[in-house]
Amino acid sequence: MRINEINASQSLLETFNKHNNTGFLSEDLVKIYHEAQNGNWQSGDKPFMRGDLYNATYAVKVQPYPALRKKFRDFMELKRDNPTAPFGGSDKTFTSDGIFNSVTPGLRHAHITFDLSIVYKVVGNQVYLYGFFTHDDLGTGQPRNINRQKSAAKRLSQQNFSE
Numbered sequence: 001m002r003i004n005e006i007n008a009s010q011s012l013l014e015t016f017n018k019h020n021n022t023g024f025l026s027e028d029l030v031k032i033y034h035e036a037q038n039g040n041w042q043s044g045d046k047p048f049m050r051g052d053l054y055n056a057t058y059a060v061k062v063q064p065y066p067a068l069r070k071k072f073r074d075f076m077e078l079k080r081d082n083p084t085a086p087f088g089g090s091d092k093t094f095t096s097d098g099i100f101n102s103v104t105p106g107l108r109h110a111h112i113t114f115d116l117s118i119v120y121k122v123v124g125n126q127v128y129l130y131g132f133f134t135h136d137d138l139g140t141g142q143p144r145n146i147n148r149q150k151s152a153a154k155r156l157s158q159q160n161f162s163e
Contacts, residue, residue: 051159
């Protein structure tokens with residue numbers, strides 16, 4: 001039974017008790033139903049989640065430049081169709097023994113230009129967009145800046161995400 005097929009004349013608990021073959025407690029299903037009705041539940045069908053830093057970095061580093069907007073649209077189209085497909089040869093995880101991976105495992109970056117990258121993470125079929133950063137922003141430029149890497153990794157790990 002789907003949530004949208006619930007008989008409104010019966011109590012939710014009775015309905016779930018009769019038709020519950022999910023392995024979840026009926027009380028938990030009632031909570032999920034109420035959260036869905038109130039708009040507090042995400043079904044996971046949103047392919048992209050944007051972090052706190054995403055909007056600010058997009059407005060400054062991508063939006064003013066049509067060529068960068070186009071390249072980022074290409075990234076979004078590719079990831080919408082197949083979140084795990086690499087976006088060119090520069091689409092990689094941060095080094096496994098590095099600061100970024102130790103703070104946020106699975107964090108990835110893909111170059112939009114030679115120096116500008118989108119930092120993101122794929123979880124299931126969702127892509128979490130952290131923001132746009134240069135090598136110097138992340139402390140990965142030449143020479144490397146370990147203190148800046150620690151600071152950037154901490155900032156990235158503390159982001160909140162929305163659609």
